[in-house]
Amino acid sequence: MAEDTTQGTPHVTDHGGGVWGIKVPIPDNPLGHTLVHVLDTDRGPVLIDTGWDDPESWDTLVAGLGALSLAIADVHGVVITHHHPDHHGLSGQVREASGAWIAMHAADTEVVVRTRASEPGVWFDYMSEKLATAGAPEEHIAPLRAARASGRMRTLPGLRAAVPDREIVPAELLPLAGRRLRAIWTPGHTPGHVCLHLEEKHPGNLPGNGRLFSGDHLLPGISPHIGLYEDPSSERVTDPLGDYLDSLERIGRLQPAEVLPAHQYAFTDAQGRVRELLDHHEERLTGLRELLAAEPLTPWALAERMEWNRPWEQIPYGSRNIAVSEAEAHLRRLVKQGRAEAVPGSDPVTYRAV
Numbered sequence: 001m002a003e004d005t006t007q008g009t010p011h012v013t014d015h016g017g018g019v020w021g022i023k024v025p026i027p028d029n030p031l032g033h034t035l036v037h038v039l040d041t042d043r044g045p046v047l048i049d050t051g052w053d054d055p056e057s058w059d060t061l062v063a064g065l066g067a068l069s070l071a072i073a074d075v076h077g078v079v080i081t082h083h084h085p086d087h088h089g090l091s092g093q094v095r096e097a098s099g100a101w102i103a104m105h106a107a108d109t110e111v112v113v114r115t116r117a118s119e120p121g122v123w124f125d126y127m128s129e130k131l132a133t134a135g136a137p138e139e140h141i142a143p144l145r146a147a148r149a150s151g152r153m154r155t156l157p158g159l160r161a162a163v164p165d166r167e168i169v170p171a172e173l174l175p176l177a178g179r180r181l182r183a184i185w186t187p188g189h190t191p192g193h194v195c196l197h198l199e200e201k202h203p204g205n206l207p208g209n210g211r212l213f214s215g216d217h218l219l220p221g222i223s224p225h226i227g228l229y230e231d232p233s234s235e236r237v238t239d240p241l242g243d244y245l246d247s248l249e250r251i252g253r254l255q256p257a258e259v260l261p262a263h264q265y266a267f268t269d270a271q272g273r274v275r276e277l278l279d280h281h282e283e284r285l286t287g288l289r290e291l292l293a294a295e296p297l298t299p300w301a302l303a304e305r306m307e308w309n310r311p312w313e314q315i316p317y318g319s320r321n322i323a324v325s326e327a328e329a330h331l332r333r334l335v336k337q338g339r340a341e342a343v344p345g346s347d348p349v350t351y352r353a354v
Contacts, residue, residue, distance in 0.1 A: 011060060012067045015260060016203030018179075019211070022064030024051030026086045034086045035262050036061060037213055038068065039198075042178035044076035047100075048196060048213050049262055053089035053160075061090060072097040079174060079181075081215030082193040083108040083161065087262060092162030103166035103174065105185060108192030111229050112161050124148040127321065134324050135298025135348040143317070168194050186217045186251060188244020189224045193217055195251060206268060208257030217244075218251055218259055220267040223280055225322055226329045241333040245281060248274050281330075288330055289339050293353035296343050302351070303327035 011023040011033075018040030023033040037048040045065070051057045062072055075098040080088050083104065091102050104112070115123075128144045168174070170185035180199040187193055196213040216224045226241045252274035259273075260266050267273070284306075291297060291305055303323045304312050315323060331351055334340035343350045 012064050013266075015211075015266065017200065019198070019260070020064075020068060021260065021266075022061060024057050024060050024064070024090075025054075026052045027054050027056065029086070031086070031263050033263070035260070035264075036064070037260060038065070038070070039176070039179060039181070041076060041176045043176075044074050045070055046077040046079060046176060047075055047094065048079050049081055049087040049215070050078060050090035050094055052086045053093070058090055058093060061094075074098065075100045077166075077176070078102045079168070079196065080104040080108070080164065081196070081213065081217075081262060082190040083111050084190065084216070085161070087215065088112070088161055091164075092160075095162060101166050102162055102164040103168050104164040105168045105170070105183075105192030105194050107187065108190055109164050109167070111191065112163055116161065116163065121148050131300070131321065131324065133348055134328060135300035135350070136324065137300075140317075140320070168192075170194070173199075184250065184254070186215075186244075186247035188226055188240050188247050189216045190227070191229055191238075191240075191243075193247075197254060197256065202257040204258075206257040208268075208270075209255050211258045211260055212251070212254065212256035212270065214251070214259050214261045216262055217247065218270060218273060218277075219261045220259075220264050220273065222264065223277060225326055227322065227325045228329060237332065239329075239332050239336050241281065241329045242336060245278060245333075248277055285330060285334060285337075285339070288327075289334055289353050292334075292340050292351055296346070296350035296352040298348050298350050299328040299331055300324055300348075302331065 013021040015021060020038040022036045024036050025033050034049060034051045036051050039046045039048060051061055065072060072094060075094055077100050078091050078094055080091060094100055095102055124144050124147055128141050131141050168183045170183055172183060174181045174183060182197045182199055184195045184197055186195050193215055195215060195217050198211040200210055202211060226244050228240060252271045256270050258266055258268050259270050288302060291302060306327060308315060308323060331340060339354055340351050341354050343352055
């Protein structure tokens with residue numbers, strides 16, 4: 001059903017039934033682009049995600065809308081699947097140019113508000129402490145401490161992210177004239193990630209229940225990062241991987257006819273992809289427990305031994321921080337399942353199999 005238009009704008013895809021996708025580039029990122037979806041409504045176009053806050057990304061979004069004979073000023077609303085800068089980055093600029101509302105789940109809005117209220121130094125302090133607790137070597141933490149001490153801290157993505165003015169309420173229909181778009185809370189990738197179920201007959205008559213805008217929750221060829229987005233002042237221990245796995249099963253039961261993700265490409269057989277991801281994480285958890293059975297490990301040491309898309313020595317600095325966060329998310333799941341435990345008195349804390 002979906003075909004790329006070819007009249008000078010191959011980055012626009014017509015998915016039929018008043019739904020289009022625009023490939024908005026992400027600068028210096030192997031993902032390449034965010035698929036910003038345009039949903040026609042009786043009150044004007046609504047965007048699902050907006051792309052990274054970057055001049056090239058903005059120009060591409062404007063050109064993509066222009067290919068549909070639309071202008072930024074025509075945008076009626078912006079629905080954000082989650083707060084990450086490749087999804088929420090351009091929301092504020094869209095709102096300034098059009099007067100559109102911005103909707104986001106309350107849990108991710110909380111992250112946006114907290115980040116905006118914090119000085120960049122707070123982030124550096126938090127990351128330094130987290131990495132030290134995870135067992136990172138001092139040479140890895142040193143650049144963060146140096147940046148903090150210098151006061152010349154680079155601008156971090158998300159520090160100026162727009163504060164949404166509407167809340168996406170799980171299980172409720174969004175107030176979109178002439179469309180039935182229901183929010184499904186799918187935490188894990190972020191605390192407030194939502195998928196959006198278009199409860200309308202598939203324009204190509206594919207079997208299943210409508211279409212699903214899946215954000216980063218369900219992607220055809222990538223397992224999304226499961227990260228930690230905790231309030232540094234909170235002592236509550238979250239289980240984002242457990243949340244993600246529960247959310248995956250909920251999406252599998254929905255049985256959409258087609259999935260329109262925010263990266264890669266549209267696909268069918270959501271149930272099959274859900275099973276693949278559930279199996280992937282169970283295999284990973286089992287493998288990590290075997291590593292912990294051989295010797296107690298810190299989250300950093302576990303991340304060094306985990307299988308990534310490249311050898312640990314080739315993983316860039318920032319990506320190592322993400323990898324350690326993912327290792328810790330898996331550790332928390334193992335602990336909650338009673339398959340691992342912290343070694344009493346260890347500093348930094350090491351974990352062992354149970």
